[in-house]
Amino acid sequence: MNWLSILLKDMGHEPPVVPWENLVADASARDGFVRERAVIAIAKTGSDAALPILLARANDWVVQVRQAAYAGVGLYLTGQYIQAWAMALDELVALDRAGRTDHSPLLERIKSFLSTPENLCVLKESSRPRTADVARWLFAFELAIPLSDEARFQQLREAILGADIVVASAALSAMSMLSPDRRASLASEACASAFSSVRAAGLRAVLTGASPASESLIRTMCRDASPNVRALAIAELKDDREGLSEELRTAYRTAGSAKQRAVALDVLCSLGVDDADLLCRTASADRASQVRAVAATRRFGLVDGMACDQLVLETLSDRSPRVRRIALARIRKGAQPPNAQALLQLVEANPAAFDLLARVATYLSPWDRVEFLLSATAHFVADRTFLDGASRELRMWCADMSRCFVQPSLQQSSNILRHWAAVRDGLTLDLQRRLANHLRDFRVLA
Template identity: 25%
Template sequence: MALARILKQPTEASRNHLRQLKTALKPAGLFRAERDPGPHITALIEAGEPGVLRDLIAIALEADPQKRAGCVSAISAIAAPLLPDRLPEWDEWVRRSWSVLEEPGDVWGKLNKQVIEQLPLTMPDNIVLLGLCASHGNGYIREAAVVRLTQVQNGSELGFLILRANDWVSAIQMRVRTALMDRLTASYANTFVRHLILLDYLARAKRFDHGPLLNAIERFIRSAEARPALLTGLESPQYPIRRRCYELVYAAHGPAPEWLGEKAMADPDVVIRYRAYAQVLTANEALPMTVVRRAAKDSFPRIRGMAFDCVQKSVAARELIQGFLFDRSTELRQGAQRYWRDLKFGNPADTYRESLQQSSSEAVAQALSGLGETGQVADADLVLPFLRHRLAAVRRAAVRAICRLQPPHFLDIVTQTLLTDSPSVAAAAGGCLEKHVRHMNPSPLWDRAVIVGTIHSQICVIRIFRQLSKWERLEHLLRAILTSEAARTFAIAELGDWNSRFNRTFTTLTPAQHSTLRSLLVQARALLSSEMLTEIEFVLRAG
């Protein structure tokens, strides 16, 4: 999943603090008293907006070195969320951005390499400052920063060097590659593991072929001297690092040892678990049923699906097969129902009827779902009492089962649920009614929703209107805008959707519909934007 970008234009408050900080760092003069930059530095740190870094770095490097320490500490603190995995975002952003100070002269753009060459390397904050400068648009400045970074030997420089391995200047790139190869030592093993996400970025970079460098780093991480660091990476709080460490451990070990499989199958990350189960459950040798049972209880449907495939290929216990009849996944549950019949174990509906007496709410919910899929109309009498169950999950399953079984007057039952139950149950009822909207009168349904007065019920009814014909839907959306202040915003948004779908059908507008819609539009005129009003009037004229 892509991460949200954290480098954005700073707020006006932060810009003001940057301006005042720049003024405060200027030397005192005849008409300028010395000012304290501390409050502005503190305010910038508290705001924590990485978008100020470009100008903050320029202000710090322009200031007297004796007054620079506070700014350098602020730069390090504000840049912390970028390090090391978000450095590519910084690299891209800083080369495309402009000064936010709106003042003549861009100090960042005018930096020279002498300033970089004179930066001290004594404190971690200084190394962060130097590393950020290595993303400057000027190649001489980047090279000067890289030269200084190669002199650091404590691991804090590694992320910045990996980033510059993809530099478009070949001299910088070669210097960085040499520095990285020199760091393939046991003392750097943990640091390389912590930078696996950044190395993955480098592997995706297309500017140059980084294969030889990445292969060398991977061989080192898989080596015996780096093995303790690699195993430590299996405990990383960052799932991308854990995923990559598992891949490297698998590659280093060949067939996965039992301890590694056990650990991977217990990992909270679904990708790691899926790969571990896939290696075990797809093996040819006889499978221990304990692993299959464990996979059958996993939260990820595809892992449970692998377990079900194993069950079908082996002589599994009846109770293990029966467990899949109550799976949360509709696809797996229905597959188990077919397999149950193939094995001549009887009608799955009988199993569901018996299970409705159990105390487990989850089992009851899945039994209701299964009974709706396999039962008969008469089974609705068993389902109806569960519409009053204390748990919403059970009531949702019950309303879906009623919708499938379709007993007499089931639409009235589902409609009452939609109007009176909680939002999630009402949504399930709405999903059912959408399939049967042609058998309903929309006007009374909306009137009842307005009387009940719950916004989630009204929104569900408006969603049901999506299944109406083009002109019917417009009529009921306009009525909703006029009669429900609570759901008006949602109804107006639905009007936008209606307009975007206008040309998808060719239903002719009758004179009666035209008159009704014109009247409603006059009443709703004050509640609609001028753009929406113009659009609707146009389509009414087009008819």
């Protein structure tokens, strides 16, 4: 019971007791007068459970309800209620983000009360599970409080090495609050973050700092899981590139995990070893798709012309979607896609690749594309799942044909007619009608 309730009771004005459940329900009632009375009554209870309700109603759409909630929240700005604040952080964060009206005067009072070292310690050590929003709010709140250089360093270090990328990135952006020596130490700590973007930013800070980066750190970052981080480190590697190459060659041969082999292969190629092409060709048969993906990416950087066209076909035949997507990316950048017959052979060998091969077919002429779609559908017309996917692609072809002015060749028309006759009856009537309309428009059908 708070001081106001005690004073009223001593004066003989003790109100009738209303069950707590009723007060909570009334605080969300549709009638603003009911909500206002409930908020006043809830505030008078002095209960820790009242604070979240008061904070929620502080953003009420009725001015009088907000004012009552503001007054009620003010009663909780004393040390005896700090545990209640620790349990109401979700509602406080929601109020801080609310935009119905300007809550800054109330929020400044609250933050001023919570900003003492003792209160902040209670908030951080609360046993209640902390949401990401609350953790981020607490970090930003603590960031605005003056701290010693050592305390600030520990705060930022903990955030950078934590499990929240938003907090880690914000901590790295706050490095300027530290002394130069601490700043350099924090940048080095960031190179051990769980997030590649933070590691990359930390490494950039190390490389552009006043003190030269240590060779051991650069060599360590050359083996990072992120290609961006590795590229930064390799570009700064000055001495003993040959020694690093030998280390990674050994790691590639003996590494147990696919990730380690993939990183080693990629770094060897980045270092420009003489047998990079041979290594990648050998790695194209690796059992791990991660390694084959690195090999395919690197091989595309070494070939052009007909060799690139052949590599596209080879990569599209890979059993892994990860590797096949690399070939699709090269086609999007201008590589020549395989023709309709080659795509059909690929889908016959691996029906699961149809969706990606259908994307490849969009880079063919519209008539080669529909020839591939119809021929693939004819081959798997008994497979209901495949037919559904093929029907979806045929509808997309129909939609794209509204922008087509290319006439089919006689050979294309002949092939399309043959496949159309084989699949027509397996398609829905609506799709049959739409396809037939386009085929008639270009005189493929009479």
